[in-house]
Amino acid sequence: MPGVPTLEAIRRVPKVLLHDHLDGGLRPRTVVELAAATGYAGLPTADPDELGRWFIAAANSGSLETYLETFAHTCGVMQTEEALVRVAAEAAEDLADDGVVYAEVRYAPELFVERGLSLDTVVEAVQQGFAEGARRAAERGRNIRVVTLLCAMRQHARALEIAELAVRYRDAGVGGFDIAGPEEGYPPTRNLDAFEYLRRNNAHFTIHAGEAFGLASIWEAIQHCGAERLGHGVRIVDDVKTAGDGHVQLGRLASYVRDRRIPLEICPSSNVQTGAARSIAEHPIGLLARLRFRVTVNTDNRLMSGCTVSSELAALVDAFGYGWADLQWFTINAMKSAFLDFDQRLELINTVIKPGYAELLD
Template identity: 55%
Template sequence: MPAPLTHESIARAPKVLLHDHLDGGVRPSTILELADEAGYRDLPASDADALGRWFRESADSGSLVRYLETFAHTVAVLQRPEGLHRVARECALDLAADGVVYAEVRYAPELSTAGGLAIEAAVEAMLDGFAAGCAEAAVSGTPVRVTALLCAMRQADRWDEVAGLVVRYRDAGVVGFDLAGPEIGFPPDRHPSAIALLDDAGAHRTIHAGEAAGTDSIRAALDGARAERLGHGVRIADEVSADGTLGELARRVRDEGVVLELAPSSNVQTGAYPSLAEHPVDRLRRLGFAVTVNTDNRLMSGVSATSELADVAAVHGWGWDDVQTVTERALAAAFVGEAERAALLADVVRPGFAALREASVRGG
């Protein structure tokens, strides 16, 4: 029989991450050091343990508004290329140490321009940091591939600029476009020229939708921004009745295989669902939706790819087949070429799960 699903056994499994924010996964010790270097004096704590605890407690308020307020501190230390490079490098190393073999990490480069840094320099520092971290991870025997998604902030007016950067840097590690920020009041087709630019270039996009807002936001992401994946998208469950009957939009999302980048712990923290047990991640997967399991913000939520999968598995009774299914689903939805996806599947993901099963039979 396969080894039981525990934090330790899942830590050894190859994992794929589609929804992880760079500014939501900074090491507390790094925040302190970068803040000191930049002269930023507004941090709520002066040691790493206390600072990490402050982020987790603030994020666990049940309010998306307060959750998002925590980002003021991480963004404040990402205003220089050195800081961006360091955080991106450490992100790749942290993911590799957690057994992640492929990740798409997102960031809004416009957030790093408040002090005068050119937006292109922000993108390049991040990409160089990812490359450096991946190179170090490979040398240490924990290879990982980290690519970038560039976010435009919904409430700002730099969508065209960010869309242009997605196209410009797509051969350098940028794999797609995202819209982040407040869903309510800022529809995903507010700047149709940006969407047209992505369409003309054949660029990938995932759109935050169905997190704070309901199914109308999901419909707008699909029809207005032509989203291939939904960042969160969990509110599609609003169209699933108690007996499993699907509404029109839910049928469309399921039947078209629109990938849901679910982040259950984050959804509980922001008040979308009262507990992990009541989160619809398992129900949606069993109804045939393209479910993936993600971290969202590792610092604020106090999670890792391993812990998120372990917690979901424990609460919802998942087995190894369930974990492997959501992992392969995520890899199939990755915004990289078919050859790279196929190689990761055949050479890394499936052998990794097979080795775990074989080890469990031997009692390892």
């Protein structure tokens, strides 16, 4: 396996995922079957293969708002306990089969209560599903730990309620909190009470910032709200200037983000789909990694982007010539940044990740 990392070889090494949406990672066949079981009639097609292609095509719009519309279908079939358990279990299995050893999967509980489920029931069903999926994966020799992040939708007014839910379940597998949804017009400071509550309770949180909106969103997320990580954060590159002679100068915000080692949850394929980057080859991750920002590589929505962690890393290998040392660096960056106790992070780095790459780095 040593040499240029291939997709198949990348699948076999341990990987860490910090930014993955539960409702963006369903199997197309599962969407079709759940639609039939729950009476959801809105799908554009009932053929799983065609549906999979439709999701990717619909997401390739170049607009975050249009990209988010595809979630009407996945959320539409995830309104029962049975559906939530199934989707979570399959997500854990799919990630484990891709070689992911630690994953933080996020979702917005408020999106799954249309048929009367309580927020608590939603969380408990998802946790049950992840536990079942991890158990099935372990039976096949694929060990994975899944931690969940609870999202509040920034255009709604339930952030404090969801933050309280995250704290209530933090000893039951919920690792932290996030806000998601359209950035423009909905600054993170609209949810300041939620972030103040989380900080008072020593709880972890990340914020979607710097994807569809620019530096102001990142600045508010960090300086006003106290975000530990940036969901996407790719627009921090707007504060990095490259001169004609190749000299790079960081602005004050970019310097702060790099110096404080604030993790960037970068999702390359998704960023191209939503217009945050023109292509993988032109993605700012190349510059940000070279400047040694705390870059992590993520999937965002595996269904809509037709991707896995391995395929994202393989695409970066093709675009930037990365080798095994670079892939290990991305992986350790992510593990260092996880919403997990320090000793548990260190154990996974020293006993799983580094041994998994050791023979490839000789």
